[in-house]
Amino acid sequence: MDPMLEAFLSESRDNLETAGKCFLALEDAPNNKDIMDELFRAVHTIKGSSGLFDIHAFTQVVHVAEDILDNAREGALVLDSGHIDTFLDAFDQVNAWLDELENQGSLASSASETAAELIAKLNQIMPVELPSSTTDANNIDDVAIDNSQSYYGELPSWFSKLPQDQRLKAYLALDTNSQLFSIDYTPDAACFFSGDDPLHFVSNLPGLQWFSASSLNPWPDLLALDPFSANLNFQILVTSDNDTLQHHLRYIPEQVEISMLCPSSLINIQGEMGDLGLYEEFCKQAELSVVNGKPDELLRNISTLLSMSGDELYQTQALHWLEALIKHKQTHAQDLGTVELALIRCMLSGELALDEPPIKPEKPNTKEEHGSEDESEALNQQIDNLDADKVDNELLTALLETQVEMLSLSDLDAQDTRLSSVQRILNAALPQALKTSLVAKASFSEKLVACSKAETITIIQSALEKLHNGGIDIDAPEVAPPPLLPSSSASSEEASSTEQQVSASDISSAKDEKTAASKVLRVDQHRIDTLMDLVGELIVAKNALPFLAKKAEEEFDVRPLAKEIKSQYAAINRLSDELQAAVMQIRMVPMSTVFQRFPRLVRDLARKLDKKIKLVLEGEETEADKNVVEELADPLIHLIRNSLDHGLEMPSERVALGKSEQGTITLRAIPKDDQVIIEVCDDGKGIDPNIIKRKAYEKGVIDEERLESISDHEALQLIFAAGFSTAEQVSDLSGRGVGMDVVRTVIQQSGGSVVALSEVGQGSTMRLTLPLSMAVTRVMMLEVSKQLYGISMDNIVETVRVPISEVQGIKRQKAIVLRDRLIPLFDLRTLLEVDDAEQSDELAVLVMHHGDEEIGLVIDEFHEGIDIIQKPLEGVMAGYSFYSGTALLGDGRVLLVLNIPELIACQ
Amino acid sequence: MPITYKKTVAVLDDNCDIEEAEELLSWLIEKPKAKVNLKNLSHMHTAILQVIMASNTEVSAWPQEQAVREKMQWLLNVDTHSTS
Numbered sequence: 003m004d005p006m007l008e009a010f011l012s013e014s015r016d017n018l019e020t021a022g023k024c025f026l027a028l029e030d031a032p033n034n035k036d037i038m039d040e041l042f043r044a045v046h047t048i049k050g051s052s053g054l055f056d057i058h059a060f061t062q063v064v065h066v067a068e069d070i071l072d073n074a075r076e077g078a079l080v081l082d083s084g085h086i087d088t089f090l091d092a093f094d095q096v097n098a099w100l101d102e103l104e105n106q107g108s109l110a111s112s113a114s115e116t117a118a119e120l121i122a123k124l125n126q127i128m129p130v131e132l133p134s135s136t137t138d139a140n141n142i143d144d145v146a147i148d149n150s151q152s153y154y155g156e157l158p159s160w161f162s163k164l165p166q167d168q169r170l171k172a173y174l175a176l177d178t179n180s181q182l183f184s185i186d187y188t189p190d191a192a193c194f195f196s197g198d199d200p201l202h203f204v205s206n207l208p209g210l211q212w213f214s215a216s217s218l219n220p221w222p223d224l225l226a227l228d229p230f231s232a233n234l235n236f237q238i239l240v241t242s243d244n245d246t247l248q249h250h251l252r253y254i255p256e257q258v259e260i261s262m263l264c265p266s267s268l269i270n271i272q273g274e275m276g277d278l279g280l281y282e283e284f285c286k287q288a289e290l291s292v293v294n295g296k297p298d299e300l301l302r303n304i305s306t307l308l309s310m311s312g313d314e315l316y317q318t319q320a321l322h323w324l325e326a327l328i329k330h331k332q333t334h335a336q337d338l339g340t341v342e343l344a345l346i347r348c349m350l351s352g353e354l355a356l357d358e359p360p361i362k363p364e365k366p367n368t369k370e371e372h373g374s375e376d377e378s379e380a381l382n383q384q385i386d387n388l389d390a391d392k393v394d395n396e397l398l399t400a401l402l403e404t405q406v407e408m409l410s411l412s413d414l415d416a417q418d419t420r421l422s423s424v425q426r427i428l429n430a431a432l433p434q435a436l437k438t439s440l441v442a443k444a445s446f447s448e449k450l451v452a453c454s455k456a457e458t459i460t461i462i463q464s465a466l467e468k469l470h471n472g473g474i475d476i477d478a479p480e481v482a483p484p485p486l487l488p489s490s491s492a493s494s495e496e497a498s499s500t501e502q503q504v505s506a507s508d509i510s511s512a513k514d515e516k517t518a519a520s521k522v523l524r525v526d527q528h529r530i531d532t533l534m535d536l537v538g539e540l541i542v543a544k545n546a547l548p549f550l551a552k553k554a555e556e557e558f559d560v561r562p563l564a565k566e567i568k569s570q571y572a573a574i575n576r577l578s579d580e581l582q583a584a585v586m587q588i589r590m591v592p593m594s595t596v597f598q599r600f601p602r603l604v605r606d607l608a609r610k611l612d613k614k615i616k617l618v619l620e621g622e623e624t625e626a627d628k629n630v631v632e633e634l635a636d637p638l639i640h641l642i643r644n645s646l647d648h649g650l651e652m653p654s655e656r657v658a659l660g661k662s663e664q665g666t667i668t669l670r671a672i673p674k675d676d677q678v679i680i681e682v683c684d685d686g687k688g689i690d691p692n693i694i695k696r697k698a699y700e701k702g703v704i705d706e707e708r709l710e711s712i713s714d715h716e717a718l719q720l721i722f723a724a725g726f727s728t729a730e731q732v733s734d735l736s737g738r739g740v741g742m743d744v745v746r747t748v749i750q751q752s753g754g755s756v757v758a759l760s761e762v763g764q765g766s767t768m769r770l771t772l773p774l775s776m777a778v779t780r781v782m783m784l785e786v787s788k789q790l791y792g793i794s795m796d797n798i799v800e801t802v803r804v805p806i807s808e809v810q811g812i813k814r815q816k817a818i819v820l821r822d823r824l825i826p827l828f829d830l831r832t833l834l835e836v837d838d839a840e841q842s843d844e845l846a847v848l849v850m851h852h853g854d855e856e857i858g859l860v861i862d863e864f865h866e867g868i869d870i871i872q873k874p875l876e877g878v879m880a881g882y883s884f885y886s887g888t889a890l891l892g893d894g895r896v897l898l899v900l901n902i903p904e905l906i907a908c909q
Numbered sequence: 910m911p912i913t914y915k916k917t918v919a920v921l922d923d924n925c926d927i928e929e930a931e932e933l934l935s936w937l938i939e940k941p942k943a944k945v946n947l948k949n950l951s952h953m954h955t956a957i958l959q960v961i962m963a964s965n966t967e968v969s970a971w972p973q974e975q976a977v978r979e980k981m982q983w984l985l986n987v988d989t990h991s992t993s
Contacts, residue, residue, distance in 0.1 A: 189955070
């Protein structure tokens with residue numbers, strides 16, 4: 003695999019783990035800034051490095067998550083459990099993608115759909131316009147774009163080429179969040195060589211309304227044409243918000259020229275003026291319809307008129323625009339306004355008197371508010387002024403005149419509606435300055451509502467008067483527009499300063515960890531395994547030396563040489579032991595690597611089951627061999643699920659029993675000699691041994707005789723028997739009766755054991771005992787029928803030689819009494835079905851643990867204990883479960899390691 | 910093959926990548942009156958677009974897919990491809 007990808011995978015997995023932990027921690031402490039920062043850093047790093055690879059879906063999801071977290075970090079959002087669920091889901095998918103990347107080297111084709119779903123879900127958390135959804139860019143650093151452009155820029159020369167229907171479409175696509183931009187994009191001539199496809203880039207711009215291309219330099223003769231040198235200039239029209247657009251264009255700032263255009267410049271009406279007489283009546287009616295908010299009536303009139311007008315006429319085109327706008331506003335439940343009025347009036351004047359952008363300039367978004375407050379304050383002010391003042395003087399006068407005319411009409415039935423609609427228009431149309439001058443101090447709109455028809459007319463007339471006198475300077479056609487781009491530059495500065503902060507904190511945290519980081523090596527496990535194998539070989543080779551010494555002494559009779567070999571052996575032995583310990587130490591990992599997945603599991607399951615559960619982790623720092631720790635994961639999941647599902651009661655039950663509402667599961671690791679003990683404790687209802695006994699009997703796990711004699715403790719262990727389940731119902735968590743069986747099997751395979759302890763009503767404890775390491779096993783060698791066997795030293799209690807006279811027979815079972823304990827004897831010759839030994843008057847007995855009791859194995863001869871690297875049986879031997887494995891001895895012989903419990907069970 | 914060369918028509922299917930540009934160019938040099946069929950086109954690389962624009966090749970069939978057709982028509986239907 004690509005080493006970079008490899009590094010990315012392992013780093014991202016670590017970061018995801020950190021993120022997961024942080025989310026859980028945030029659930030308890032939503033406002034903890036440190037956790038939030040750590041979380042953000044982790045996600046930020048994942049996103050950053052994912053950009054190195056061709057995994058857009060992945061990057062997008064992480065990017066969106068990062069954006070939301072950024073908001074949360076700034077306090078704009080508090081994450082609740084539901085949000086965290088969404089995040090965790092998203093990161094689960096990200097994790098799955100990492101696996102996919104590792105296995106297949108790329109993401110599945112469905113990834114982008116999955117990503118879109120996740121992004122949609124994430125966006126529900128914080129419905130901000132995230133500029134990332136269609137990002138094709140990978141880098142994290144937002145390039146500051148030169149923003150030294152004026153507000154509404156000049157119309158580009160190609161603007162006249164715009165088709166009429168595109169103009170209309172673009173106009174209708176504008177809303178409060180977007181503006182109209184023209185982009186002149188001249189791709190770098192060599193851009194194809196860096197893998198760019200400008201056409202693709204342009205096609206995917208956000209809010210693309212129209213684009214075209216022309217040659218930059220006139221096309222040469224085909225024979226001279228270099229198809230791989232870009233010679234194009236793109237003319238693009240988009241409706242988008244500034245930030246999104248800048249974000250998209252951040253890699254090619256030098257290749258684009260962006261200017262923001264006045265939306266009304268889209269309205270393009272050309273043609274000869276038709277006969278005014280035809281339109282005068284219509285215009286009057288139409289204005290009334292607009293003012294009264296009767297779009298239906300207006301639409302009817304328009305279609306009548308359109309059927310009478312010639313296509314090329316100026317008025318016809320204005321009518322088409324009008325019709326489209328009204329229809330659009332109708333479907334979006336918007337009131338008709340000044341644009342419509344202007345369109346109507348232009349049909350008579352032949353001039354579209356519309357200076358005001360019908361769309362409000364972009365409101366400063368949250369990000370800016372977080373930036374310099376003064377700046378955004380000033381910006382707000384300007385926008386307010388702009389809103390109010392930028393109404394055309396003439397238009398306003400006309401509007402007011404119409405209002406008076408309307409109020410003077412004498413159809414009584416519509417009087418009230420008309421008055422209120424006039425008042426509405428006044429409130430919307432009059433500039434703030436004028437309002438204050440008309441109605442001192444009090445809110446204009448409140449005052450207005452209270453006015454009668456006559457009073458309203460008076461207000462309008464005085465407003466008209468003031469307009470004419472120019473008493474108030476509202477005629478500000480060229481109002482200095484809000485410095486849109488400076489504002490966005492402020493926001494991008496803010497953004498980049500955030501970046502800096504992040505990198506600064508990255509650095510500081512890196513400094514904190516500097517000592518640790520410089521000493522930590524990421525090494526592929528295979529390399530350690532190889533090292534381990536070599537150490538194993540060394541130990542085996544070392545074991546050959548004593549044989550050699552013996553040979554020197556016995557066969558060649560050179561005692562001094564034998565002595566020297568022995569002393570050399572001692573040195574090599576010490577070194578190899580230390581080497582082995584050192585390698586073992588490398589393989590040691592803390593239990594936390596397996597424990598840390600459980601907070602998430604417990605949280606998810608607890609939510610699913612509606613139980614309140616606290617998970618307490620203890621002794622996470624306890625170390626054990628990596629293989630052992632990894633083997634633990636599955637059994638622990640089973641045990642914890644069992645505790646969650648069967649052990650802990652519902653909150654209501656718990657309260658009724660006088661327990662605290664919240665149940666506790668404790669996961670504990672305790673080091674003990676060369677073993678580690680893992681306990682899963684819960685304070686739930688415990689396991690009733692009587693129920694276990696009954697169930698076990700019903701299911702045929704034990705027979706009637708055993709039912710009578712079994713102790714409570716023994717009965718509890720029956721839950722590990724195959725095919726045993728106490729749950730009344732099988733839930734999707736547990737209860738199929740395989741879980742505990744699997745637990746026991748896995749643990750035993752790793753050379754460990756599992757015990758259940760429980761007290762009814764108080765809770766239960768599952769105790770797993772595992773060896774710290776599985777790599778090197780210490781076995782005792784013994785001889786039976788001239789063949790060497792090994793038995794794991796862990797289970798051996800003692801070795802004794804007993805006179806044959808002390809062997810007693812109880813029924814058919816032989817036994818000895820050793821220090822007042824009755825120890826049943828098994829003859830290994832019988833068990834292995836080899837020939838009986840010739841009688842001697844003394845028996846060599848190996849006393850060892852078997853389950854909870856001790857047994858004695860009768861063998862021929864004891865030998866020394868040795869360290870071996872146990873290899874599993876392969877091929878035809880694999881089926882013989884009473885051998886647990888084989889090992890190579892120093893003199894080249896193969897040692898068979900016996901699995902005594904299996905051997906006795908085979909009897 | 911995203912581009913199939915017939916007698917007088919080059920059929921551009923699916924996604925026509927930059928690798929096709931040179932071949933298309935030499936084919937169009939040989940057959941100056943040839944046309945391009947974009948019926949099943951989903952995207953053409955800018956380099957292909959350049960070749961078609963520079964050669965002023967006529968389009969015999971516009972893309973079926975609405976969005977693609979619209980874009981191609983914006984690009985290729987404009988009469989003058991002169992410098993703006």
